[in-house]
Amino acid sequence: MPEKRQFRAIKGTRDILPPDSALWNWFEHSAQEVFQSYNFNEIRPPVFEESELFARSIGEETDVVSKEMYTFETIEPNLRRLNALRTYVAIRGVTSTNPITVDGLQQDLVELLKELEEPTVEDAVRAYPKNEFWLSGLRNAPQEIEMAKTSERGPAYQEFFDALVQRIQHLAGRLQLGPTTTLRPEATASVVRAYIEHGMHVLPGNVKLYYMGPMFRRERPQKGRYRQFYQIGAEVLGQSDAPAIDAEVLEMLMVFFKRVGLTRTTLYVNSIGDKNCRPQYVELLRQELLKIKEQLGPDSQRRIETNPLRVLDSKLPHEQEIIAKLPRISDHLCADCREHFAKLKDELKLRGIVFEENWRLVRGLDYYTRTTFEVIAEGLGSQNAVCGGGRYDGLVELLGGPPTKGIGFAIGSDRAILSIQESGNLPQLPGLDVFVAWMGLPTYATAVGLARKLRESGLSVELPGEEMKFKKSLNLADKLGARYALIIGSDEVASGTFTLKRLADADQKKLSEYELLEYLESEKRGTRG
Numbered sequence: 001m002p003e004k005r006q007f008r009a010i011k012g013t014r015d016i017l018p019p020d021s022a023l024w025n026w027f028e029h030s031a032q033e034v035f036q037s038y039n040f041n042e043i044r045p046p047v048f049e050e051s052e053l054f055a056r057s058i059g060e061e062t063d064v065v066s067k068e069m070y071t072f073e074t075i076e077p078n079l080r081r082l083n084a085l086r087t088y089v090a091i092r093g094v095t096s097t098n099p100i101t102v103d104g105l106q107q108d109l110v111e112l113l114k115e116l117e118e119p120t121v122e123d124a125v126r127a128y129p130k131n132e133f134w135l136s137g138l139r140n141a142p143q144e145i146e147m148a149k150t151s152e153r154g155p156a157y158q159e160f161f162d163a164l165v166q167r168i169q170h171l172a173g174r175l176q177l178g179p180t181t182t183l184r185p186e187a188t189a190s191v192v193r194a195y196i197e198h199g200m201h202v203l204p205g206n207v208k209l210y211y212m213g214p215m216f217r218r219e220r221p222q223k224g225r226y227r228q229f230y231q232i233g234a235e236v237l238g239q240s241d242a243p244a245i246d247a248e249v250l251e252m253l254m255v256f257f258k259r260v261g262l263t264r265t266t267l268y269v270n271s272i273g274d275k276n277c278r279p280q281y282v283e284l285l286r287q288e289l290l291k292i293k294e295q296l297g298p299d300s301q302r303r304i305e306t307n308p309l310r311v312l313d314s315k316l317p318h319e320q321e322i323i324a325k326l327p328r329i330s331d332h333l334c335a336d337c338r339e340h341f342a343k344l345k346d347e348l349k350l351r352g353i354v355f356e357e358n359w360r361l362v363r364g365l366d367y368y369t370r371t372t373f374e375v376i377a378e379g380l381g382s383q384n385a386v387c388g389g390g391r392y393d394g395l396v397e398l399l400g401g402p403p404t405k406g407i408g409f410a411i412g413s414d415r416a417i418l419s420i421q422e423s424g425n426l427p428q429l430p431g432l433d434v435f436v437a438w439m440g441l442p443t444y445a446t447a448v449g450l451a452r453k454l455r456e457s458g459l460s461v462e463l464p465g466e467e468m469k470f471k472k473s474l475n476l477a478d479k480l481g482a483r484y485a486l487i488i489g490s491d492e493v494a495s496g497t498f499t500l501k502r503l504a505d506a507d508q509k510k511l512s513e514y515e516l517l518e519y520l521e522s523e524k525r526g527t528r529g
C-alpha cells in the first residue's frame, strides 16, 4: 500500500472555487463585451512558447526573463538515451579514492560519446552550434581521467581531481538536446509572434486582438502576487502610431473598469521616448547615477550598468529623495516624441479620461517605446498595479516581421477581482433558480421531465437524485440558496398543477405546467416581481 498523503496546490498557485468562479466568469465576460464593442477580436495563443521568443522581446536583463521564467527542455524520443547518459555524467558523485565511481564516470562518458555517433542523435545535437564547444571538451575527458588515475598522488592530487570532474560534469550539463520551452510569463510576445507567423499585416486596418488566460512567473508569492496568475490583455498592431489609438485603448480599459465597478483607481501615463531620444537620456541618467552610486542600494547599483531606467522604479524609501532629483525623461524627449505625448494627453482629455503623469513609470519589460501606463487600485497593499501597458513600435521587426507599430495592455485579473471584492461593490450574479422537491417514487418521472423543461428555458435547476423527506428537501433548497422550491407530490401529479414556493417570503402559487414555465421565464427576464 503506498503511504497515504494529501496533496496541496503548488506554492503560488490556487484554486478559484465557487462562488468566486462566478465572479471571474462575469469579469471575463464583461471584458469580452466591452472589448468587442471596440471591435477587438479574441486570439488564443498557446501557453508555452520557445524560450527565445520571450528572451528577445521582454529582454534578457529583465527580472521576468532572468529570474522568473518556468523553462523546460523538450527531449524527443531519439535523444532519451543521450539525455540519461548526460544526466549520469553531470550529477554522478565521484571521489578519487573510490575506483568504482571513477570507472563508472569514465564508462558513462564513453557510452555518451558513442551515442553521439548515432546519425539522428548527431544531427539533433549539431542543431545547436554551441554544443560543438562542450563536445570538444568532453571528447578528451575519458583520456584525462585515465591519466589522472595513473598520475602520482601528490598533496594537490585531490584538488586537481575534483576540478577535473567538476569541469567534465559542467560540460555534460551544458549540452543542449532540444529547444527550451517556457510557460508564458506574458502574452504580448505570443501575439506578436502569431501576427508575424500568420501574415496578419496584410489584413485591412489595424489588427485589434484581445486574450485572456493564465501566465506564469516564479515570483515570491504574496497577496495579489501568484506564480500562476491571470491576465486579460488587448493589443493593437498596424501601420499607424496615432496618439488616438493609445487614447482609445486607454478609454476601453477605463470603460471596462467602470463597468465592473473598479472605480477607486488611478491611471498613470508617461512617455519613455523612442530609439532616437531614449539612448541619450539613459546615458545621461547613467552618468548622474554613477555620481551618487554610493548612496544607492545594491539592486539600483547593479541596474546602473544593466538598465538605469529601472532605478526609477525603486520602491526603497531611502532612494526616493535621491531619485526625485534625477533628470526627467520628459525634459529630454525628441520633438516627435514630445508631440506624440502632448497629443495623447489632449486625446485623453477629449475623452474625459482622468490621468496623472508619472515620469518614473518605466515598466519592467524592455519592448516599450513612447507611451507607457499603469493603473493602480485600492485595497491591494503593495501589489496594487491592476494593469500595465504601453507602446511597442519595433517589436514586430525585432522578431523578424515587417515594420509595424503596436500598443496594448494587460489587466491582472486576480488583483482586479480582489480589489472589487475588497470594495464590497459586488454584482448580483445568477444563482440557483429552482429546487425540485419531489415526494414519492411515482412523482419522480414528472419531476425529471419538468426539471428538463425548466433547464431548457434557461433556468438553473437542482433535482435531488434520491427521495428526500419534505422538510429535509426544503431545508436543503434553503441552504443551496434556491429562489424557489417546486413541490411535486402525488396530488400535484394527479391534478397537473404544481406548487411553487418563493423561499424568501414563503409566498406560494399553484400553477399548471404551462403557467409555471411562463411565470419563471418571465420572472427570470425581470419582467415580473
Ligand code: HAM
Pocket: 185, 186, 187, 188, 217, 219, 224, 225, 226, 227, 229, 230, 231, 233, 234, 235, 385, 386, 387, 388, 389, 390, 391, 392, 407, 408, 409, 410, 411, 412, 413, 414, 415
Ligand atoms: P505586466 O505589467 O508585466 O505587463 O503585467 C500586467 C499586469 O499583470 C500587472 O499590472 C499585474 O496586475 C498582473 N501581474 C503581473 N505579475 C503578476 C503576478 N505574479 N501575480 C498577479 N498578477 C500579476 C505585461 O504583462 C505586458 N504584456 C502588458 C502589455 C500588453 N504591454 C503591452 N501590451
